[in-house]
Amino acid sequence: MNETIEHLLNHRSIRKFKPHQLDQETVETLVRSAQSASTSSYQQAYAIIGVEDEALKRQLVDVASGQSYVAENSYFFVFCIDYHKHILAAKIASGSVDRTVETTEALIVGAVDAGLAAQNLVIAAESLGYGTVYIGSLRNDAAKVSELLGLPDHVVPLFGVAVGIPDQQPGKKPRLPMDAVFHRNTYTNDDTMRELLSQYEEETSTYYGERTDGRRTEGWVYQMAASMREPKRTYMHDFLQEKHLARD
Amino acid sequence: MNETIEHLLNHRSIRKFKPHQLDQETVETLVRSAQSASTSSYQQAYAIIGVEDEALKRQLVDVASGQSYVAENSYFFVFCIDYHKHILAAKIASGSVDRTVETTEALIVGAVDAGLAAQNLVIAAESLGYGTVYIGSLRNDAAKVSELLGLPDHVVPLFGVAVGIPDQQPGKKPRLPMDAVFHRNTYTNDDTMRELLSQYEEETSTYYGERTDGRRTEGWVYQMAASMREPKRTYMHDFLQEKHLARD
Numbered sequence: 001m002n003e004t005i006e007h008l009l010n011h012r013s014i015r016k017f018k019p020h021q022l023d024q025e026t027v028e029t030l031v032r033s034a035q036s037a038s039t040s041s042y043q044q045a046y047a048i049i050g051v052e053d054e055a056l057k058r059q060l061v062d063v064a065s066g067q068s069y070v071a072e073n074s075y076f077f078v079f080c081i082d083y084h085k086h087i088l089a090a091k092i093a094s095g096s097v098d099r100t101v102e103t104t105e106a107l108i109v110g111a112v113d114a115g116l117a118a119q120n121l122v123i124a125a126e127s128l129g130y131g132t133v134y135i136g137s138l139r140n141d142a143a144k145v146s147e148l149l150g151l152p153d154h155v156v157p158l159f160g161v162a163v164g165i166p167d168q169q170p171g172k173k174p175r176l177p178m179d180a181v182f183h184r185n186t187y188t189n190d191d192t193m194r195e196l197l198s199q200y201e202e203e204t205s206t207y208y209g210e211r212t213d214g215r216r217t218e219g220w221v222y223q224m225a226a227s228m229r230e231p232k233r234t235y236m237h238d239f240l241q242e243k244h245l246a247r248d
Numbered sequence: 249m250n251e252t253i254e255h256l257l258n259h260r261s262i263r264k265f266k267p268h269q270l271d272q273e274t275v276e277t278l279v280r281s282a283q284s285a286s287t288s289s290y291q292q293a294y295a296i297i298g299v300e301d302e303a304l305k306r307q308l309v310d311v312a313s314g315q316s317y318v319a320e321n322s323y324f325f326v327f328c329i330d331y332h333k334h335i336l337a338a339k340i341a342s343g344s345v346d347r348t349v350e351t352t353e354a355l356i357v358g359a360v361d362a363g364l365a366a367q368n369l370v371i372a373a374e375s376l377g378y379g380t381v382y383i384g385s386l387r388n389d390a391a392k393v394s395e396l397l398g399l400p401d402h403v404v405p406l407f408g409v410a411v412g413i414p415d416q417q418p419g420k421k422p423r424l425p426m427d428a429v430f431h432r433n434t435y436t437n438d439d440t441m442r443e444l445l446s447q448y449e450e451e452t453s454t455y456y457g458e459r460t461d462g463r464r465t466e467g468w469v470y471q472m473a474a475s476m477r478e479p480k481r482t483y484m485h486d487f488l489q490e491k492h493l494a495r496d
Contacts, residue, residue, distance in 0.1 A: 003251070008281045041384070049435065056433055085424070086472050089469040092446070097476035104494065105484045108406065111355075111356050112360075115362070115363020115364050116382075119364045119367035120256050120371075123252065149433070151435050183298070185301045193333060201340075222341050225337055231348045232351070240352065
């Protein structure tokens with residue numbers, strides 16, 4: 001164990017920040033940290049938009065179901081899959097990479113690349129004492145976000161990251177039992193998985209019960225069954241295709 | 249700047265490790281670090297397979313175009329998108345999440361969740377002095393990897409992470425100029441992007457030239473144009489559909 005790992009293990013998302021703005025040197029340190037993450041085949045298939053304009057931030061709050069901390073923070077980053085620069089690079093070299101970037105494989109590469117970069121940024125921010133939260137709800141209307149941020153074809157917004165000085169100290173939500181996530185050599189059998197899920201249902205039910213004076217008793221299992229019953233953002237496939245991504 | 253950020257900025261992939269095995273306590277510390285990362289809507293839509301069986305590791309080397317460090321390391325992890333546990337959870341709750349997990353949105357969530365978890369694991373390992381490398385080439389044959397690791401439907405392998413004691417000290421490959429990745433408020437215009445790419449072409453051309461005694465002079469722009477000319481892993485879309493993912 002060391003300080004870095006202690007930080008990782010103590011992570012919790014922060015959804016209320018004190019009034020404060022990041023200075024540009026810190027912004028650049030965070031972006032450089034993001035850029036230092038591994039990237040598939042050196043492609044660096046992501047872009048980061050730093051949203052500094054207050055009006056723009058407010059418009060992103062609307063996309064994100066009114067979550068005020070999308071605007072009220074020290075800085076707001078939007079992470080995107082980005083193959084626009086590869087399209088430009090190919091043109092400089094009198095070539096074309098259009099077929100490559102429109103595959104499902106390229107979608108996976110871009111999403112993973114963006115994830116690795118974002119997590120580096122989050123860890124760098126937390127190591128400096130800031131709190132962070134990922135904002136997946138920007139995908140409620142990815143077309144609107146693309147329009148607001150002037151994203152060209154081959155670029156799609158994935159999620160935001162808000163950074164700020166914590167103004168709350170939330171509890172750490174229990175993660176799945178290690179054995180339900182970590183499998184040795186082969187994926188664990190269904191009987192064992194069901195047992196682990198029941199155990200987790202109890203643990204999370206107790207966790208929620210204690211935090212709501214018993215008003216909420218559903219744990220993770222029932223929560224997932226409810227929250228994932230109706231498919232979300234079913235427009236995504238068509239939207240990606242319009243952006244010339246994930247066509248096959 | 250602090251020690252954590254210094255570590256992030258000094259990251260380089262390690263592809264040659266000294267003979268050594270991770271002890272189980274360290275393996276579990278790394279997995280717990282991975283599990284502490286943020287996860288979309290509490291879904292934890294990923295699985296980690298710890299490959300400990302030597303014969304299994306050798307078979308993964310074959311999938312990964314013979315990269316020997318897939319077997320020769322202190323530990324090898326495979327990160328997967330995993331919605332199998334949500335399918336089981338829904339059944340426990342007499343519900344169904346089948347329609348949700350087969351959307352493109354769910355593919356994005358799973359890929360990002362796996363990326364965040366993996367990067368936490370990598371940073372934890374590096375903070376302990378280990379070297380790491382991501383192995384995307386497991387996707388050369390995702391069906392074979394799935395078979396070897398006994399992955400059920402709704403689970404697909406994304407990439408591996410090898411961890412070990414570094415037996416090489418590679419250079420740090422220059423990243424794209426910050427302004428080509430980081431855009432303020434709106435995506436940078438094409439003229440500026442072309443300038444930045446030309447500048448990067450020169451920088452990376454010099455980098456490769458110095459490391460190959462002038463035998464290699466192509467920089468990033470020409471490298472991308474060449475390596476991304478032909479689409480890769482075009483089977484991925486069909487494979488995901490067979491696994492009941494990314495159907496629309």
